Amino acid sequence: MKAILFAAAAASAFALAACGGGEPEKPAEPTPAADATPEPAAAPALAGPAAMPDTTDVAAYMTARHENYEHLGKNMKVLQDNFRSETPDMAAVAPAAANVKAFADAMGDWFPDGTGPDSGNKTEAKANIWTDRATFDAARAKLAEEAGKLATVADAAAFKAQFPVTGGACKNCHDTFREEEKDH
Amino acid sequence: MDAPDHPAPETHPTPSHQRVWDVPTRLVHWSLVIFVGLSWWSVENKRMDIHYWSGLILLGLLVFRIYWGFAGPETARFARFLKGPRTVVGYVGKLFRPDYRASFGHNPLGALSVIALLLAISIQVGLGLFSSDTDFISAGPLNRHISDYDTVKQITDLHEDFFNVVLAVVGLHIAAIAFYLVVKRINLIGPMITGRRKAGNTDGPPAGIASVSLLRLGIGIVLAVGVVWLIAR
Numbered sequence: 001m002k003a004i005l006f007a008a009a010a011a012s013a014f015a016l017a018a019c020g021g022g023e024p025e026k027p028a029e030p031t032p033a034a035d036a037t038p039e040p041a042a043a044p045a046l047a048g049p050a051a052m053p054d055t056t057d058v059a060a061y062m063t064a065r066h067e068n069y070e071h072l073g074k075n076m077k078v079l080q081d082n083f084r085s086e087t088p089d090m091a092a093v094a095p096a097a098a099n100v101k102a103f104a105d106a107m108g109d110w111f112p113d114g115t116g117p118d119s120g121n122k123t124e125a126k127a128n129i130w131t132d133r134a135t136f137d138a139a140r141a142k143l144a145e146e147a148g149k150l151a152t153v154a155d156a157a158a159f160k161a162q163f164p165v166t167g168g169a170c171k172n173c174h175d176t177f178r179e180e181e182k183d184h
Numbered sequence: 185m186d187a188p189d190h191p192a193p194e195t196h197p198t199p200s201h202q203r204v205w206d207v208p209t210r211l212v213h214w215s216l217v218i219f220v221g222l223s224w225w226s227v228e229n230k231r232m233d234i235h236y237w238s239g240l241i242l243l244g245l246l247v248f249r250i251y252w253g254f255a256g257p258e259t260a261r262f263a264r265f266l267k268g269p270r271t272v273v274g275y276v277g278k279l280f281r282p283d284y285r286a287s288f289g290h291n292p293l294g295a296l297s298v299i300a301l302l303l304a305i306s307i308q309v310g311l312g313l314f315s316s317d318t319d320f321i322s323a324g325p326l327n328r329h330i331s332d333y334d335t336v337k338q339i340t341d342l343h344e345d346f347f348n349v350v351l352a353v354v355g356l357h358i359a360a361i362a363f364y365l366v367v368k369r370i371n372l373i374g375p376m377i378t379g380r381r382k383a384g385n386t387d388g389p390p391a392g393i394a395s396v397s398l399l400r401l402g403i404g405i406v407l408a409v410g411v412v413w414l415i416a417r
Contacts, residue, residue: 069318070318070333072319073318073319073320073333074333076319076320076321077316077320077331077333077336079320080316080320080321080322080323080327080328081327081328081331084323084325084327084328085328167319167321167322168321170319170321171230171319171321174319174321175230181318
């Protein structure tokens with residue numbers, strides 16, 4: 001019996017060691033009551049959408065667009081982390097959600113002609129943004145609507161209910177209009 | 185899975201079949217096949233909800249299989265089938281000799297394949313726990329413990345690339361099985377389904393593996409579910 005318990009401990013230790021990254025982990029022992037995971041780490045400076053340059057330099061324009069989406073991703077990370085938390089920090093959620101709404105409202109203007117894949121610049125934007133503009137615009141409008149709801153959630157429960165819906169509106173567009181990044 | 189485990193001692197003195205793989209080991213094996221496949225399919229088809237749960241099921245299977253490598257029946261135990269380099273080389277030397285006898289359970293070379301598979305899938309699942317797409321619409325259950333955006337991106341890129349290693353190890357495994365089937369005329373697939381092989385030119389006790397108590401099995405299931413629950417909640 002002792003051997004089995006040892007094996008059990010060894011197996012769980014291996015499994016947790018296999019989690020990779022050497023990142024901070026939850027305790028391996030079940031500690032039901034005493035677990036209030038500190039959430040989330042001090043928020044890095046979160047930005048809303050930066051003003052886009054004019055399109056005289058197409059490459060610079062596309063880089064700025066990419067950076068804007070990265071900032072949007074960082075805001076989404078804060079929301080995702082809080083969504084996973086048992087007790088979302090609404091003081092962190094509110095500004096991130098407001099930023100996401102600002103991005104959603106602004107991004108409709110970020111795809112002028114000539115800034116797609118045929119520009120020759122590296123981009124995840126697919127050509128069908130320009131060939132199927134009506135669908136793209138409808139998807140963008142849907143995102144603006146769902147991001148608006150996310151920016152006005154009253155409490156943690158409402159946030160947890162709305163976040164996947166807003167995420168679904170992002171995904172709706174990504175699945176159709178964003179190229180999978182193949183090389184990093 | 186047509187052959188139930190027979191805890192009762194064999195009645196005839198020379199059994200026609202040898203039990204080599206117990207039910208849990210076979211179930212874990214084929215579940216790994218299914219859920220590695222499902223994980224691949226779901227991510228290719230942008231079904232991250234399925235990918236998330238498929239990965240957690242793989243985690244539970246791995247935890248159970250590692251535990252079973254200490255607590256399971258003879259042929260499932262790491263200490264029983266892992267051999268030193270000299271034995272592995274010796275086995276390869278014997279492979280084409282007329283007096284070659286099929287191993288009882290994993291052969292010394294196949295044992296390395298088992299470890300490589302378990303390790304590769306463990307690393308892949310471990311990376312997945314911390315991964316997220318750059319849009320953070322969905323994320324692995326431990327992703328929130330890494331606050332840095334670029335670190336997440338690196339881990340996720342690694343998760344994506346490492347699948348090629350998983351594919352390579354799986355490919356090697358399948359190639360080895362094909363080699364035994366075609367060249368050595370030994371069917372390894374049948375026993376992994378039925379648990380039994382024809383007694384005859386094999387090592388090991390004629391009746392094969394002994395049964396393992398349900399208590400041991402229960403501990404393994406509780407352990408696997410517990411680890412998954414701790415991580416996913």
